[in-house]
């Protein structure tokens with residue numbers, strides 16, 4: 001005979017087990033979790049080539065990302081927005097800064113995914129990890 005109580009128990013257990021730790025709680029998400037899209041990366045490359053490449057090579061960002069380890073992407077985005085390009089800070093559109101950050105993350109080995117990196121929604125909850 002079908003045991004409803006047991007079935008319910010199994011259902012609860014399976015829910016607990018298939019839910020990845022931290023998912024859905026707005027916590028524990030990092031740049032390693034596919035938090036920007038391929039189209040952001042594609043849009044970021046020309047912006048980067050025009051506005052950033054003259055002063056920094058990708059190695060520079062590797063070290064910069066290391067120094068931001070454990071901090072929200074939003075903070076780095078704001079720092080870049082406020083100070084870069086050094087010869088004309090704040091000269092890009094907000095979206096271009098976001099695309100450039102996505103491009104820099106992709107170039108440093110972080111994966112593209114389904115989620116769109118957005119300073120108004122998720123960026124404050126996504127932590128940078130050392131590449």
Ligand code: HEC
Nearest residue numbers: 048051052053054055056064067079080084085086087100
């Ligand atoms: C005219 C030269 C120049 C351009 C163009 C430029 N930067 Fe910079 N950038 C600097 C200098 C100078 C510093 C500070 C000194 C250093 O750390 O080397 C710096 C620092 C940084 C840092 C480290 C900030 C920190 O607090 O960790 C990042 C990240 C960065 N730049 C990103 C960018 C991005 C993205 C662009 C393009 C939008 C850009 N830079 C364009 C000269 C430039």
